[in-house]
Amino acid sequence: MIRKQEGLGNIVGISVARGAPRVSHLFFADDSYLFFRARDEECQTVKNLLQSYEEVSGQKVNHQKSSVLFSPNLGGDSRTRVSSFLGVSSEETNPRYLGLQALVGRKKMDILGYLLERILKRIQSWNNRFLSKAGREIMLKTIIQAMPTYAMNVFLLPKELCSEIEGIMNGYWWRGSDLSRRGLRWKSWQSLCYPKQKGGLGFQSLREFNIAMLGKVNKPGGLLKALTR
Known part of the structure; x- marks a missing residue:
């Protein structure tokens, strides 16, 4: 589902370096990372994807354990808008993953x-x-x-x-x-x-x-x- 939306141009992943392929998602065990731009239309696409996944799999996204990490170049108003729209908290510090x-x-x-x-x-x-x-x-x-x-x-x-x-x-x-x-x-x-x-x-x-x-x-x-x- 993610790749389909990426192919349609509805979400754009990140590129770690010039010439590197864009990455829209990474999965490890039961953890998921989604990468997209802080735009209203892309936020809506991601929200729709998560809702579709819940309906198909019967699983629920735990919003209390989910968070969003922003680029340091993004302003405070945009951060508040995106995190509020997705219903998750904003990471203000560099989080740890597997130590x-x-x-x-x-x-x-x-x-x-x-x-x-x-x-x-x-x-x-x-x-x-x-x-x-x-x-x-x-x-x-x-x-x-x-x-x-x-x-x-x-x-x-x-x-x-x-x-x-x-x-x-x-x-x-x-x-x-x-x-x-x-x-x-x-x-x-x-x-x-x-x-x-x-x-x-x-x-x-x-x-x-x-x-x-x-x-x-x-x-x-x-x-x-x-x-x-």
Whole structure:
């Protein structure tokens, strides 16, 4: 239904860069993003689409959990008119989706720096756990290494961020959760990332894992490749 209205010119999606295809909608699980211009006729089209979907599917749009995010160039009167017409609230701040901010600028460290804070807090919360080296290995592999996975599916993390996270994991491996305590690190993180058959422990190299996760960018015919090429 959305594509039909888009083909008729009743709604116009957004283009993330010059020459990139326009995107009118994105779906993930039970979440939906709709992109259109803040014009009365396009708002009416979107409202009609949602009503048609409700009638056909038997599902209802939860307006309390729905919101609209505007371009910073749009005036306050237009924002009020659109949000009132659609019956949803207006997002005044950069919302989070699956832990990441919805809007990301060029300074990725400002957006992704929270990963470092989350990992630090999680490790420090284990301060009262006296774990063996084997226990620390399990905690690092099953919990800490999994925390940045979603972000690495979407962004190429800055090298300095990967190095800082790996430094924290290496410190925890050798010294435990009290990261302020001094002590020797008998091997580098890179050495610990080697397979156990080669003298390592099979930890992940965040940078290499991140690059592998972004392999879908080069998938022929994929939307992400068309948007980022």
